[in-house]
Amino acid sequence: QKEVEQNSGPLSVPEGAIASLNCTYSDRGSQSFFWYRQYSGKSPELIMFIYSNGDKEDGRFTAQLNKASQYVSLLIRDSQPSDSATYLCVVGDNFNKFYFGSGTKLNVKP
């Protein structure tokens, strides 16, 4: 069974701080890695995807991937109250199958 593990939180950070969300996965053959944001009562929305080791930056968001350690993270700089949501770590294989973590709830306090 391919597993994706996340700390369920809640992770509380003050407005303007850096939020760090972490995820580990069990399948070394995993090919693609995604972070989705899900507001309460809404469907998941793609924030970042990363395929190669290293960092990928998009605005205030940075995804980090370390395949050797089977670890992927999401950093949110200058956190805003509007970033308060549940963040889902999703890992994809080479057969268009996706494996979900249970999500980390982030609270950004004004």
Place this chain on the structure above:
Amino acid sequence: EAGVAQSPRYKIIEKRQSVAFWCNPISGHATLYWYQQILGQGPKLLIQFQNNGVVDDSQLPKDRFSAERLKGVDSTLKIQPAKLEDSAVYLCASSRGGEGSNIQYFGAGTRLSVL
């Protein structure tokens, strides 16, 4: 481009009744997924289609759930008869399919309440 369309957005039924959900994926997306998301949990895959063929339905409760994608485009998911524990959000997603890495896009979901 248009996103993944789902209907209805909300449905309330009594246990033992039947219900059907509809999904139209992004144009050109060969792979279609149905997920069940219970409050506080991550989505759980129910069934995955590649065009009109089933790739994975190992977690679909086949005694009560059925799904089809007859023409390889839109899809319906049916529950008959519904149980209280079926109360959840049913998410449809699609991806381009084919070899290599793909991005999965979600519809708005259907929130089902079974009373």
